[in-house]
Amino acid sequence: MHDKTGQTTRDGIRIYGAADFGGMRAAGRVAAEILDGVATLVKPGATTAAIDDCIREEIARRGVVSATIGYKGYKHASCISVNHVVCHGIPGSKILTDGDILNIDVTVIVDGWFGDTSRMYVAGTLGRKAARLIDVTHEGLMRGIAAVKPGNTFGDIGHAIQSYVEANRMSVVRDFCGHGLGRVFHAPPNVLHYGRPGAGPVLEEGMFFTIEPMVNLGRPETKVLADDWTAVTRDKSLSAQFEHSVGVTATGCEIFTLSPAGRFHPTWG
Numbered sequence: 001m002h003d004k005t006g007q008t009t010r011d012g013i014r015i016y017g018a019a020d021f022g023g024m025r026a027a028g029r030v031a032a033e034i035l036d037g038v039a040t041l042v043k044p045g046a047t048t049a050a051i052d053d054c055i056r057e058e059i060a061r062r063g064v065v066s067a068t069i070g071y072k073g074y075k076h077a078s079c080i081s082v083n084h085v086v087c088h089g090i091p092g093s094k095i096l097t098d099g100d101i102l103n104i105d106v107t108v109i110v111d112g113w114f115g116d117t118s119r120m121y122v123a124g125t126l127g128r129k130a131a132r133l134i135d136v137t138h139e140g141l142m143r144g145i146a147a148v149k150p151g152n153t154f155g156d157i158g159h160a161i162q163s164y165v166e167a168n169r170m171s172v173v174r175d176f177c178g179h180g181l182g183r184v185f186h187a188p189p190n191v192l193h194y195g196r197p198g199a200g201p202v203l204e205e206g207m208f209f210t211i212e213p214m215v216n217l218g219r220p221e222t223k224v225l226a227d228d229w230t231a232v233t234r235d236k237s238l239s240a241q242f243e244h245s246v247g248v249t250a251t252g253c254e255i256f257t258l259s260p261a262g263r264f265h266p267t268w269g
């Protein structure tokens with residue numbers, strides 16, 4: 001199948017060629033390196049605006065482009081989502097305190113390719129419940145990724161995540177999802193983090209997308225604050241998220257946003 005611009009698609013999802021993996025590898029690596037570099041900035045007393053300023057400077061220093069600055073009016077180089085903020089937290093004057101957990105999400109454009117990744121950090125001491133939430137969210141993402149191979153479906157990915165998270169008595173956010181990406185930031189399909197085995201489009205070699213489950217300690221419902229960006233848990237329970245950009249290969253998938261420093265999880269490295 002081909003779309004109006006002559007691109008190969010399946011179920012409306014663009015199929016990229018073997019040479020395109022190199023572009024995604026480069027973009028994903030830059031995004032992951034930037035997240036590796038911010039770990040030392042996350043500590044009690046720091047503001048989220050200061051962390052975002054460093055990310056903005058690092059993006060400029062590397063001569064790449066932020067995908068979020070100017071995106072639908074968003075003005076920042078990252079989203080920083082603290083504690084009960086589910087996603088799209090806006091960096092600002094908020095001062096981190098001991099035990100805060102936060103997701104930092106960075107998307108860069110490198111030679112026209114989008115690299116999108118996020119991970120969890122802790123300011124100071126990691127509490128027991130927060131640690132469990134972070135572990136389950138990370139493992140949920142990795143189980144979703146393990147379901148990525150040609151012939152499986154997007155429903156298989158969602159099911160792998162949901163069944164693991166719910167077996168651990170936590171909940172998967174329904175209001176936000178992963179997305180196709182590549183030469184664009186947000187493309188079809190919506191990558192749901194819940195679902196039924198065999199449901200949804202069939203995965204095919206050359207599909208590029210993100211998997212970015214948000215998991216809550218309490219109920220899954222969210223609401224967006226008056227700033228039109230910040231999504232929070234309705235019950236104020238803690239929320240966590242990890243995000244990788246991946247490409248489907250002949251036998252499985254390639255993760256484009258692996259941490260070169262091995263620091264993807266806050267208790268590693």
Ligand code: MF3
Pocket residue numbers: 068071072074078079088105106107116210212229243
């Ligand atoms: N990086 C986010 C994602 O995972 C999107 C952020 S859009 C922004 O899709 F405008 F809020 F930055």
Ligand code: CO
Pocket residue numbers: 116178179210212243
């Ligand atoms: Co994303």
Ligand code: CO
Pocket residue numbers: 105106107116117118243
């Ligand atoms: Co992201």
